[in-house]
Ligand SMILES: [Zn+2]
């Protein structure tokens with residue numbers, strides 16, 4: 001497989017205990033020649049992962065696997081930072097202190113709790129959605145991330161709760177957001193996490209098409225795996241979705257600069 005998995009978590013994320021070496025071994029088994037770890041960076045003091053990120057520890061672990069897999073696997077250093085606009089200034093300041101190859105910016109929370117929890121607590125879906133997209137727009141305006149993670153996360157994690165709820169206006173809002181990304185030079189990732197548990201691959205083909213038609217080129221693929229056995233999962237389906245949206249390339253990053261590879 002010539003695809004690159006650009007969304008991976010290991011023990012440097014508070015919600016994973018996986019070793020980097022195990023993920024790298026699996027990548028080699030699958031025939032991938034490039035991956036990017038994107039450990040969590042939590043910015044909310046109420047989040048259980050807050051303060052867990054340790055750049056020196058992360059860098060040491062990366063150095064070890066880069067040595068072990070030299071010549072077999074390109075291993076990039078990335079980060080998935082959680083975006084909540086109320087912590088905007090502090091987030092930008094903290095991130096400025098480190099160096100990465102690739103940055104994913106993701107909105108997971110609305111009204112101070114995880115999107116799925118907000119739906120479970122009975123917040124009306126339209127309010128959850130309105131807040132979710134408002135947060136994403138503020139994130140795009142910062143220009144901080146290279147790509148937005150898992151747009152639209154609400155549908156991804158709430159698909160079973162939302163059931164037959166009509167997305168209508170929010171599909172149009174997602175497409176508008178994609179055009180804003182293209183205008184601001186922010187990319188999109190196609191996220192395949194938990195597809196085997198029924199979660200949809202996001203974003204939808206219309207969102208990706210809107211991004212491409214607005215001139216957007218920077219699309220990455222990510223399994224969002226938190227274990228070695230989930231790494232690389234369903235990337236072929238993500239590639240198929242990109243093709244359906246009219247893309248024939250995907251992006252990889254080094255030192256925050258993209259280069260493009262043909263989609264197989
Ligand atoms: Zn995420």
Ligand SMILES: [Zn+2]
Pocket residue numbers: 007009080224
């Ligand atoms: Zn993730």
